[in-house]
Amino acid sequence: MAPDIEHPDSERYPFGGIPSSKQAGDRRLLIKLGLSFFLFGLINNVLYVIILSAALDLVPPSTPKGIIAFCNIAPALLAKLGWPYMLKGKIRYTRRIVGCCLLSFTGMLAVALHEALLSRLFGICLASLSSGLGELTFLQLSTTYSPAAIGGHSVGYWSSGTGAAGLLGAFLWWELRALGVEVGVGISSVLPFVMPLTYFLLLPRPAAFLDPTTSIAYSALPFDDPEIPTIDTSEASSLLENEPKSEAVFLTAADKWRLLKPMLFKYMLPLCELSVFAPTLLYPVPSPERYGLLSKIIHSVRDYYPLWQLVYQTTVFISRSSISLGIPPLSVRLLPLPAIVQLAILITLAYESAFGIFSEDYEGHSIAFVFVLVSMEGICGGLAYVNVFYRINQERPDPSTVENEELAKQECEFKIGSLGFSDSSGILFASLLAMPTEIELCKLQVARGKLLCQGL
Template structure:
């Protein structure tokens, strides 16, 4: 019996049906792929923008500290540079959130911060007198404090929560990178002298408005993303979408695009005090303690952590790094800045944030590190000729940087993720409350640094006296 062969028309019909099915499904698959590519591009632009905001806003602060020895006469205490570099920033962080009324004009504020930084650095570069240089440093410091406040507030205009957290994570990473980049830049340009070196640095703030207007994606772009989180967020919001409420100040957005007519809402002083009270213990105290302990270590204890120069034959790694007693302090600062950068980048690297209940842990650990390093400086746990002391301090300084970085990025991440009252339907009020809350916390780290600068001087003096009494004279020879 001859086998029955399917008629060719059956094959053609089957192939045509498969092709029609693929053609029907292909546009949908293509649209999905395009949407995913667009989402990736948006997140890359958002991350790069906030990384640049953190880097450029903080890099001048680091450059000024790195240039302290070159900016003032030898007879002038270098602590005055640190004071002028932090006090105006503290004034901006403490006063501005309470003085400001109504909505934030981000474009105007960012342009103002950039221009103020440029003017401050030019004053430092052009004038040789101590008073004028301190004035320039104060201008740049105020701009840096106001800039940090502004960019953290800007992160609250992005929704859903993962987008806002993405912004904070990359901003924190940029601020961490500023420590390394600023020190490296000054190392490279210091040979040209203060006038040229600082003058060249004055062009950096122009990157801020350029990134804001030409790189930063609009909040409205993220509202169009289709995701489970966006759907859940929209359904749980009092009036979706509440968080971005983009204004004409956010590039590429206007309230007309979302058909929103904003109310004329202004937070009163009583409203702001009511909002800030729950934040004092929850966020501000951990951040304040971390930075008080951290900068007391850096400015008061680390300068006394000095040891004999390791013999290259016995300790070949340390022998290549440390060539004189004066190399120890820069080494501790390098270790600290590197670990701060890594820990401030944890969220941008995809590492889960600390749980809310563990936000105080970095401050507790930092306090213990301060006590242990102070004891090591005063009495010494190992023989001075033993490299174990250097390794021990290296590990503790690394842990110090990790604690400081984790505290910073996690505190601001958690504030950014807080949800508003679901019963509040005033969108403009919700927007201003979110901006105020994250802005009001910023003074905690600066006030901790300022307190540490006052504690560091007597701490260093007393630790040095203690070392001299036990016959260790390195701190006297610097």
């Protein structure tokens, strides 16, 4: 059941002032909206996680695994950097979503059907481009729902879906890796088709959420994709017929810079995610005599890397679902806190990998310590993501002061779309740092007699 939604100004939604007989239908709309955005987040991000979890299986042992992380994020970063800043005019959501589906499908097939390293990296780049453009598109789509509480509802479930993607992707590859890259990745390639099916068959249109406290024109019509028929109402249809056609409007470069400047320190820096999973957090295979439960999970040294991914993605899912679970969002003042904690954890994990905090006789302590730190890093990363995007989604113009409704719509879309660049920049920096760091950490481990990293 969808949770009650609080308007940022403490006004209750949904559909104040309507007859109670319609409440059940309104509740179903909210459930469909939440489920749609959950599926968008789940499917859009799941291939990214599968590829990251499969890094050890996609490249030869001599190749730094950080190159997978780089190819898995760099094209997404280009998409998030290019589209919001260069696009002019209305967003064609239908074309974007279908295009993202086809790009992901083609990229995963390239990874599955070719063993050559360059071919696989090219396929990963295509899937990454699709994921970046998809994230941008669906977050922008959330701003087309009014009032702001409905947009926040969409963001909360989108974020929860992206967190679930991490968990599902890591789990899927844990199960599919035994089938090999060709079959495992090939099976995964059909997942993107869920996005257009959800968009066409399940997602309620913005016109379904008419807010009696605002004008119909502002809260419904301008936010609909012109390529898809909207849910019809007599008032909306009448307004559409009588409204004169206006000239195309778009944000100029000066407009975008004006909108961007206040967000640099307020939202972009807190969104930078610095998480490095060097495959050097390795320990001997636990013996059944000393570590009964752990020995059932870890069967070889190669199992540690996907295990850390699974732990991280589980905690990311929990924290990214915080708003959809009804947990109050962080205040704007606290938004930088998760990033600060992540940086401290990153330094600690690097020290553990290089020198070891516990002696080799107590590898169980080391495994438990890394487990806790990875869990904390996942929680911080998820909290930063969901809270930053929720806060920017809630920044809506007052309808009574809007002079050009289409321009106001584009401003909301640009603001939330421009933030993805910050998130991907942090991940890209981490992947670039991971490649030389992995090599150096392995050297430090070998120097102290720990040779496990050489066998990957």
